[in-house]
Amino acid sequence: MPENCLRRTSGPSLSLEATQKPDRFVEVLIVGGGPAGSAAAITLARAGIEAVVIDKAEFPRDKICGDGLTTGALRLLEELGLLPESVESWQDAQDCWVRSPSGTTRLFELPRTGGTFAAIATRKDLDQALLNLARKEGAEVLDGHALVAAHEDSRGITAEVENLGVIRANWVIGADGMWSPLRKHLGVSTQGYLGEWHAFRQYISGVGPVAAKDLFISFEADLLPGYFWSFPLPGGRANIGFGIQRDGVRKTKEMKALWLDLLDRPHIRAILGPDFVPEEPHRAWPIPARVDNMVPTTQRALFVGDAVAACDVMTGEGIAQALVTGLRAAEAIRDHGRSSNAAQQYANALKLELVADHRMSKLLVKGLSSVSGADRAVRIAGASAWTRRNFGRWLFEDYPRALIATPRRWGRGVITQPGAYASR
Incomplete structure (x- = not known):
């Protein structure tokens, strides 16, 4: 890991002592109620694992975003069970x-x-619908409560939460954004980071x-x-x-x-x-778009979405990446319980599913950085009906950015699979 990518802060707040008696014990505490946190909560709740979501904001709330939903995001939303009609602004x-x-x-x-290959929905509506689904599945959502401090040991994390007291969790999923307070409290924040x-x-x-x-x-x-x-x-x-x-x-x-x-x-x-x-x-x-240069876990914390800088460095899209990281973090805990192997499984999943595509996107960004390069890209992509059709699907993450460079993903139907919500 390059030294300038990760700098340790002073650690947890002095207001939280390592020996402080918790007011409550939970299996998994999720810090952040956006798509990544909701995806994790839904997945854990369906597996019968206690999941508690906290967020400093009260929902519904606006979230600055382009609001675009790629094919990749749509398939993940369908997998989670989100119904388009539950999102008021869906188009x-x-x-x-x-x-x-x-x-x-x-x-x-x-x-x-x-099926559907692209859609738009405001984050205010989408995030609320996902949290509603998490509640329906059995997760507990406590919005309007910020993380104040956190202390980690080899068996779990003790967190101080605004107006809720001290919560002890076996695992904490950090879905709390680019400037993740959880990262800061655990001493693994990236100082001075302003995003790509x-x-x-x-x-x-x-x-x-x-x-x-x-x-x-x-x-x-x-x-x-x-x-x-x-x-x-x-x-x-x-x-x-x-x-x-x-x-x-x-x-x-x-x-x-x-x-x-x-x-x-x-x-x-x-x-x-x-x-x-x-x-x-x-x-x-x-x-934030540097998933290949971020520490994804600590002993008992898994970072997802913007907290692991998972956005696409070429388009800035981050909803699909938030959903997949939330899913994989929850699946790792589901598969390994309290074992530390969950952190390794999650880190491996990020490498397999995001890092190769991220590095391919970085190469493509270089090609789009000049007028001649961008002109050439649009001209080649629009050269024929076949290129137009497949460029559109590739742009909207119907198949992986680095598909051609990752033979393990090759398989029958990989570029002909239907979109999401095909039964609508």
């Missing part, structure tokens, strides 16, 4: 327009039959017909390898935004001015329509 998408820096625009059609990307989001209403139903991605020359997006939501609304890589050249403080400039560009206004209205102030957030 399926079938067409994605991609524009190159030079202005070439290509339509990438996702399959019309065999920075993104900007705003909800708008009154959009034009294209933005009301289709996905739109534009590789702008001054954003590369980042891009502008517009993702449709019900009722003539859309989630719009852009992401830039933290490269030391572009300053995040300049993003507000850049945002106003983007919205005034003719090709973007043509997609959004002449009458769109901002619903709220724009908001910005960092995107």
Whole structure:
């Protein structure tokens, strides 16, 4: 592990003594109620394992995100048993327009039959629906309670929780975001870490017909390898935004001015329509994407989602990664109980399922970092009906980023499998 990737902090808060008597004992404490935490809670509860979720926020709450659901995310949501109709803002998408820096625009059609390959849902609605499902399965959800301190030993973790006292858990799953308080309290936080990307989001209403139903991605020359997006939501609304890589050249403080400039560009206004209205102030957030350089576990803690920096370094997408890490962490505990082997199983699962794709995405980002590279990528992807169809499915994680480089994943039907919710 490179020394600059992980620096130990001063450890647990002095307010929590190692010998302090707990007010409650639980099997698994999950810190964070987003998709990663909910996926873990649902999986554990179904296995008959006590799972308690805490989160400092009270749900429903907004979460800054692009709100896009890839095929990979959709299949995981279906596996968890989430019904699309339980998510108020859910909207399926079938067409994605991609524009190159030079202005070439290509339509990438996702399959019309065999299930859903892309959808959009606000995180406010999606996260609430997942927590509701966790409750239904038997997990306990205690929102509005922050983690205050934590102390770890070889047998478990003692956690101080706001207004709940001291909880002793055999395992703790850290689903508490990029600046994970659990990591900090256990002394394994990454000091000064600001993420690989920075993104900007705003909800708008009154959009034009294209933005009301289709996905739109534009590789702008001054954003590369980042891009502008517009993702449709019900009722003539859309989630719009852009992401830039933290490269030391572009300053995040300049993003507000850049945002106003983007919205005034003719090709973007043509997609959004002449009458769109901002619903709220724009908001910005960092995107952690360094899963290959993060410590995924301690003795009794497993870190998932943004807490293990699992986002896709090419697109910034993180919902599928959050879900799969939450699932695998829960499965490791299910398979090994209180044995320390659970931590090793989870670490191995991350390597098998995420690290190869992450490294492939890093290579692809280099190719998208120049105007000529991004132009070439859009031109090649849009060259034929076959390339358009398969690029669309690959972009939306219908199959793994590094499929061609990981023969262990090759198998019959790997690129022809149906989408999610095929029985709808």
